[in-house]
């Protein structure tokens with residue numbers, strides 16, 4: 001049992017091992033075992049601890065459950081519903097799918113990406129969110145109103161095949177001079193600006 005300060009509620013509690021990236025998005029039953037790509041040491045290794053997806057003891061059970069509310073929904077929408085919807089819009093001449101706000105809980109979808117970035121910024125191999133780390137936490141805790149000018153997710157469905165398509169991870173980048181992160185998992189690439 002690990003006791004420590006929960007990164008979300010700030011209370012000293014029993015911490016549970018929780019996923020940084022939701023397990024369901026790895027699609028383990030389809031793609032099999034997880035290998036870690038260590039870019040620094042140019043190595044690929046198979047860590048037995050990661051075969052269920054990467055987990056770390058960062059949150060108490062209550063907070064993990066609260067954030068898990070967003071995780072299940074992303075899978076339902078992107079992996080189950082979107083593949084059944086025909087393209088219904090064009091965006092700069094590219095056919096795309098627009099999810100109507102009266103049918104989908106877009107706030108719940110959006111908060112998933114904020115939660116994902118925040119969790120990725122507090123793990124043992126963190127991405128750096130700078131001042132946005134605290135803003136993300138406060139939005140998730142409803143301490144400040146959401147600001148849709150921040151954490152803008154652009155979701156691309158990947159139709160190609162091959163190993164690269166199965167890669168799961170988060171990578172820093174820049175987009176139009178703004179800080180951005182690419183979040184990849186099987187079937188999708190999401191740029192969060």
Ligand SMILES: [Zn+2]
Nearest residue numbers: 006009060063
């Ligand atoms: Zn907590």
